[in-house]
Amino acid sequence: FYPNNSENNTAQKSKTYKGHNESVSPNHSLGKKTIHNKAPSHDHHNHKNLDFPRGREGRPLESPFSNSRIGKMLDKHVSTIEILGPDAEKHYQESLIELRRHKDEAIEELWSAYQNIETERYKERQQIVETLREIGTIKSFPALSEIATSKIPSEKYPDPHMGSTQMEEGIIRLTAIEGLGKLSKDGHNDSNEILMQIISTSENNLALKRQAVREYLLSSEDSAILDDRKGKLKNVLPKNEHHIITEKIDQPE
Numbered sequence: 001f002y003p004n005n006s007e008n009n010t011a012q013k014s015k016t017y018k019g020h021n022e023s024v025s026p027n028h029s030l031g032k033k034t035i036h037n038k039a040p041s042h043d044h045h046n047h048k049n050l051d052f053p054r055g056r057e058g059r060p061l062e063s064p065f066s067n068s069r070i071g072k073m074l075d076k077h078v079s080t081i082e083i084l085g086p087d088a089e090k091h092y093q094e095s096l097i098e099l100r101r102h103k104d105e106a107i108e109e110l111w112s113a114y115q116n117i118e119t120e121r122y123k124e125r126q127q128i129v130e131t132l133r134e135i136g137t138i139k140s141f142p143a144l145s146e147i148a149t150s151k152i153p154s155e156k157y158p159d160p161h162m163g164s165t166q167m168e169e170g171i172i173r174l175t176a177i178e179g180l181g182k183l184s185k186d187g188h189n190d191s192n193e194i195l196m197q198i199i200s201t202s203e204n205n206l207a208l209k210r211q212a213v214r215e216y217l218l219s220s221e222d223s224a225i226l227d228d229r230k231g232k233l234k235n236v237l238p239k240n241e242h243h244i245i246t247e248k249i250d251q252p253e
Contacts, residue, residue: 064113064124070105073098074113078127096134103137110135111143119153122168129172133179138188140179145194148176148212152205174211181215192216200236209237210244217247 065071077095080088099106114128129147132140152173156165177198183191198204198212217229226247233245 061121064117064121064128065109066112068109070102070109073102074106074109074131077131078124081127081130099131100135100137103135104139106135107132107137107139107143110140114143114147122165122172126168126172126175129175129179133175133182136179136182136186138183138186141183141188141190144176144179144183145191148173148180148198149194149201170205170207173208177208177211177215180212181219184215184219192219196232196236199233202238206241206244209241213244214247217245 063071063075065074077099080092080095083091110128110132114125114132117125117128119125129144132143150173152166152169154166157163177195180191180194184195195212195216199209199216213233216233217226220226220229230245234242237245
């Protein structure tokens, strides 16, 4: 999702959504929900037109969720992603616990919202996918797999100073890949198959492949399985991409 599929270009991009407060680089650490330094907004990209906090006539945009009980819960949860302060993480985790009590309804509402929300509302789309990831139920698999494997649309802004819609779309897919990794760790074999599909699709961006490789390798702690999987990856990846075959974060093989 970056020009010329370049890792060097990828490394220059920055993600500041909740859970992605780091560079979208080949060595970025994704997976478990660790960092909630909560970048407050999308404004660091200097292209507020991508964020669309208000409609064209200045009116606040409608919630992507329905007016149902679970829709209102999700609306409230998304607001906790933006909250700053010493208790921000506490409120976020409490909200997730409540959503997990209604996980099937929540997954259905999230998927419906994602399918119907305007494409240009990138931050909200990523927050929806993050919530699918964090609820952590197999019922989220169809949504996560479809999002993770969907083709990234062409860049809408040819001038890089205006921002990058492909970067925004890439962040959304990285989040979905993380979700598949969580399911894979729970023993969901279909998630492993989708991760391998992402890895073996030659036209996929290297950053997406790298994250899929890491999630695939980290889904098992058995050293024999890990070695076997590395061998499989060498068979599906071209030699010039073998350097991404590592479960490590800062010390690639």
